[in-house]
Amino acid sequence: MTRPSYHHGDLANALTAAATQLARDGGPDAVVLREAARKVGVSATAAYRHFASHGELIHAVKHVAADRLAERMKIELARTQPLPDPGPEAVRRLRALGNGYLRFAVDEPGLFRTAFCNPAAAQVATVEIMSVEHALDMALVDPFRMLMETVEELARTGMLAPERRPWAEIFAWSAVHGLAMLLLDGPLQACSPDEREQVIARVLDGVADGLVPPSPGPRA
């Protein structure tokens, strides 16, 4: 990676890309500024012309990771046929989003972990009280919006009863995110692929049942 001129021309992006690769391979802790600079063929301090700190570099990677997560969710959304009835269609979409989320976590554990890491935990001294919307860190705004819209649709079609509406997105997100964590860093690390499929299906069932009361009789 030798560059012809003294100036790189696109260092910020190149560093972000290199750092993203590091995150892919080893999660957020593997994102080391000097290594990224080395990969790009530039001195470590050159990075400081484009990122104020190590934390900012990680934050850039976090953005990339969150975008890829959103892409994966979109792909899963399009992978199965829409249903004619809006109610079941909303349920299908919710499942698809959860599926995409979990597939991304399993396929790209390093990026997934980075998307949810807390860069500069003690750096930003005084965390201002802000709305949940703003606290979303912007990076994860796309995946969250997709979830919001689907839950909203679920409520609009009547599948999600009004008394269950409050915090319904958070419940769904919690279950799916928690499973991802347990699969990646927790007690489910050593699951066989087969077991993984089962537990993913079970949790998505549980989410659906927690939002849409199951009809009487045995489930499909």
Added chain:
Amino acid sequence: MTRPSYHHGDLANALTAAATQLARDGGPDAVVLREAARKVGVSATAAYRHFASHGELIHAVKHVAADRLAERMKIELARTQPLPDPGPEAVRRLRALGNGYLRFAVDEPGLFRTAFCNPAAAQVATVEIMSVEHALDMALVDPFRMLMETVEELARTGMLAPERRPWAEIFAWSAVHGLAMLLLDGPLQACSPDEREQVIARVLDGVADGLVPPSPGPRA
């Protein structure tokens, strides 16, 4: 913290305690071996007589954190009155466990994060395929056992239908653990205490509904 004799006498425990305090204040990343040694009043390398590596020190803290989590869950279990009927009693217990789990996460974020961190992510080169039981890392075995027993009880009393039994613990754990993560590192960081109570209650409701189909009619 001056000690009378050349030998400390209980360095391993002292280091673990100091490291635990660091974890309390700043999470797993704040557990730095040299700082723990400094606090105890001992040279950094003395730690290596008791811990093979930084990772092992963190692992010790992880154990402590997991134990405190289990304690908190037990406390919450005893905080409300048992119900006469075994079915509702099992449901009460499940809720209490989730509540304790989440309170601990909120009250001791540093320890909670440490309990679920992945020390020496790349250290243990070849992760042998092992049972879920063994993958549990032992540290978290107590909280998991409590959950298992309660879900088992739920099944025994018939509250949890047989077709919903498989992976039911994991579903419950996922939802609660995911919420903890979202509250600590995720988009719910900036929740007001009031909102936090609401969302905790909602997720516990969702877990219950995902396991025990709600009876028809409006919920309490």
Added chain:
DNA sequence: GGGAGGATGCTAACGCTGTCAACATCCTGC
């Protein structure tokens, strides 16, 4: 066209970390 000056890169250095090797001290069992 040719400087002025900002943008971008470099080297050197600081303090911090985990870790190792070699040495010092203490305690315990024969």
Added chain:
DNA sequence: GCAGGATGTTGACAGCGTTAGCATCCTCCC
């Protein structure tokens, strides 16, 4: 009472994030 293992110390190394000061290049304005 002493040999040897257990435990603690000093010194050093490489790697990290970060800063200061210097070098190079590009752009824009006269």
